[in-house]
Amino acid sequence: MSTIGKPLVLSAPDPRSLDLIFTDAARRELHARYDVLECEPSALAEQSDETLAAVRYIIGQPPITPETLAAMKSLRCIFNVESNLINNMPYETLFERGIHVVTTGAVFAGPVAELGLAMALNLARGIVDADVDFREGRELWGGDGNSTARLLTGSEIGIVGFGDLGKALNRLLSGFDATIRVFDPWLPPSILREHNVEPASLETVLSQSDTVFVVAAVTSDNTGFLDRKAFARMRRNAAFVLLSRAGVVDFDALMQAVRSGHIVAASDVFPDEPLAADHPVRKLPGFLRSAHRAGALDIAFKRMGDMVLEDMDLMDRGLPPMRSKRAERETVSRMRSKPVTNN
Structure with missing residues (x-):
């Protein structure tokens, strides 16, 4: 229960913790300004009506039933610090009541874009x-080691998706x-042109690119849309770099496209994580693997806490949130990303 004069924050950011997303100084500021009640996401509905009525902010994305939400009469904002919007709460009611749902996922855009560029260069x-080869004594010197090498400079590059991550990647590629x-x-062509990129169809991006970066979120509209036919449209020896979520890809079809020698690929994400020890992608030549580590830097996690504070x-002063990205009522229920299990 909140102390008089001190707003109540309910913290349920599993699998992330307050220690992960707040610096020591920011954590002290949080506790100085707010009463903080920490609980497991599943225990939200077990809180007393008095406690629920006092909650002003939620840090995390716990499941919220319409009945629990109705008891939360002071709620102003849900801070989703996992960054995957999951369909586990009555979003329409939240929007009707003017309760913000925001995500801190923008903190990952720069780190993920950097690793994506590194993957493409590799x-x-x-x-x-x-x-x-060098470690094992079979290195090829000079031009002999560059038989399949090519440049990103002056090449043709395609990006699928242009949210925070796509924009960060575009800045690095400039x-x-x-x-x-x-x-x-989901974006009008004028916004793309403002970022000095060419709006294009999926067909054009796939067929006219030397490197394709996939940074699109998984939605009810695009699950598995990059399939066997999509990979067949790509240029031979083109590179495919997957950075957002594996759900947008038919992963078996991607592996087959690499196995056949048609394309090379890199991915930071996989259909199931952690990946099974005997998964065939582990030993697939022409496939560069990263264990969902592109954005998992301490500096990125700590920026989440700063954004939340x-x-x-702002909201304590009657203003809207500005640092976190607000969920949109037209699209939030269409998100289909899996919740993270490892930070």
């Missing part, structure tokens, strides 16, 4: 394979003097 220049085409059916301060 696929173009064979850096990891050349290092392994120095490569490349032609960059983007497919994102800044937005709480």
Whole structure:
């Protein structure tokens, strides 16, 4: 129960913790300004009516039933610090009541974009394979080691999806003097042109790119939409870099496209995580693997806490949240990403 004069924050950010997303100084500020009640996500509905009525903010994405929400008469905002919007609460009622649902996922855009660029450069220049060959004494020197090498500079690049991650990736690619085409059916062409990229169809992005970056969220409209036919449209020896969620891809079809030698690929995400020890992608030549670590940096996690505190301060003063990204009523129920199990 909240102390008089001190708003109540309910913290249920599983699998993340307050220690993970707040610096020591920010954690002290949080407790100085708010009463903080920590509970397991499943225990939210077990709180007393008096406690629920006093909650001003939720940190996390616990399941919320319509009955529990009705008891939360002071609720102003749900801070989703997992960053995957899951269909586990009555969003329509939240919007009708003017309760904000926000995500701190923008903190991952820069780190993920950097690793994605590194993956693309590796696929173009064979850096990891050349290092392994060197360690094992079978290195090829000079031009002999560059038989399949190519440049990103001056190449044709496609991006599928243009949210925070797509924009961050585009900024990093701006120095490569490349032609960059983007497919994102949720954005008008004018917004894409403002970012100096060419709006394009999915067909064009796939068929006219030397490198394709996939940064689209999983929705009810696009699950598995990058399938066997999509990979067949890609240029031979093109690179495919998957950075958002594996659910947008038919993963078996992706592996087959790599296995056949048609394309090379890299991925930071997989259909099931952690991945089974005997999963065939582990030993697939031409496939660069990363264990969903692109955004999992401490500096990114700590930025979440800063965003939460800044937005709480704004709302305490009767202003809307500005640092976190607000969920939209037209799209939130269409999100289909799996919840994370490892930070």
